[in-house]
Amino acid sequence: MASHRKPKQRSLTSSTARAAALLALTGAASATLLDGTGHAENRLTPAQVKAKVDEYQREAEEATEKYNGAREKADKARRTLEALRDQAARRTTRLNTARNALGAFATAQYRSGTIAPALQLALSSSPDQYLQRASLAERAGSRQAALIATIGRQERKLRQVRGEAADRLAALRASRTAAAHHKRTVQEKLAAADRLLGRLTLEQRQRLLAARGGDKAADSLAPATGRAARAVSYAYAALGKPYVWGATGPHGYDCSGLTQAAWRAAGVALPRTTYTQINAGQRVTRDQLAPGDLVFFYSGVSHVGLYIGGGRMIHAPRPGAPVRLASVADMPFAGAARPA
Numbered sequence: 123m124a125s126h127r128k129p130k131q132r133s134l135t136s137s138t139a140r141a142a143a144l145l146a147l148t149g150a151a152s153a154t155l156l157d158g159t160g161h162a163e164n165r166l167t168p169a170q171v172k173a174k175v176d177e178y179q180r181e182a183e184e185a186t187e188k189y190n191g192a193r194e195k196a197d198k199a200r201r202t203l204e205a206l207r208d209q210a211a212r213r214t215t216r217l218n219t220a221r222n223a224l225g226a227f228a229t230a231q232y233r234s235g236t237i238a239p240a241l242q243l244a245l246s247s248s249p250d251q252y253l254q255r256a257s258l259a260e261r262a263g264s265r266q267a268a269l270i271a272t273i274g275r276q277e278r279k280l281r282q283v284r285g286e287a288a289d290r291l292a293a294l295r296a297s298r299t300a301a302a303h304h305k306r307t308v309q310e311k312l313a314a315a316d317r318l319l320g321r322l323t324l325e326q327r328q329r330l331l332a333a334r335g336g337d338k339a340a341d342s343l344a345p346a347t348g349r350a351a352r353a354v355s356y357a358y359a360a361l362g363k364p365y366v367w368g369a370t371g372p373h374g375y376d377c378s379g380l381t382q383a384a385w386r387a388a389g390v391a392l393p394r395t396t397y398t399q400i401n402a403g404q405r406v407t408r409d410q411l412a413p414g415d416l417v418f419f420y421s422g423v424s425h426v427g428l429y430i431g432g433g434r435m436i437h438a439p440r441p442g443a444p445v446r447l448a449s450v451a452d453m454p455f456a457g458a459a460r461p462a
Contacts, residue, residue: 193297200294217277363375365445
C-alpha cells in the first residue's frame, strides 16, 4: 500500500551532477597545474632564473616605454583640450557681446517706431534734414547686417571648437586607459621577476646580481665635444641614481628618461620614448658611434643608453639596478642615432 512505501531519497539532477563533476575535475586540474608550475620554478637553476628574470624585466621595460608614450599623448591631449576650452570661452563671450549689441539695436528701433520713407519726406519741414537722417539709418542698417553676419560666424566657429574639444577629450581618455593598462603590465612583470628571485638563496641572489652588475670603469674613452660633451657630463653625474620607471630625473630615471634628461641639459629636446628617440637626429651605424650618440637595443627598440666612447655607454638598466656604465656589446644592438 502507498502508506507503507519508503520515501525516495532526493537525487541530483543530471545537470547538477555534471556541474559538480566538472567543478571537481577543474579543481583537481588547477591544483595539479599550480603545483606543477611551482615545482617547475623551484627546479630552475640560478642561470635559468637569471634568464627568466631578464626576460620579465625586458618585457617590463617594453611596457614602460609604451606607458611613457601613452602618458605623453595624454599630456598633449590635456594641454590641447585646455587651450580649446579657453578658446571656446573667449568665443562664447564675443558671441554674447555681438548678440547683446544686436538686441540693443533692435530695441532702439522698436522704441523709435517706423514711418514709410516717402511719408517722412512729405511731412518733413526740411528735406535736407530728412535725407541726412535717412543716410544715418542706412548706415545703421549696414551695421545691423554686419552684426548678424558676425554672430553667424561666431556660432559656426564655436561649434567647431567645441567639436574639436570633444574629440580631444576622447583621445585623452583613451590615452589614460592605455597608460593604466601598460602600468599594470609593468607591475605584473616586475612582481613575477621578484617572485623568481625570492626562490633563490641569499648567496645565489648575490652571485646573480654581481654577474648583472655592469662595468665599474670605462677605458680608452674618446673625448666628447660641444653639446654631446654636456650630455655625457650629465649622464656621468647621474651614475648611481636609481632606476625609476616613468621617471626623467633628477632623482631617478628609466632608460629613455635618462637620455632625454641628458640631452635636455645640452639644450636639445628629445622625444620621450625609445621608439621615437631612435628617429631623432641622424641615424648612425655601429662603427660610426661617437660620444653622446643614443644606442638602442633589442628588436623592439625597447632600451636605450648614452654612448660615451670605447664601446661603452651609460644607461639606466632595470628596476633595482642604478644608472651605470656598461658595454654596448652586453645587449642585442638595434641601432643608433645622433641628436642634432
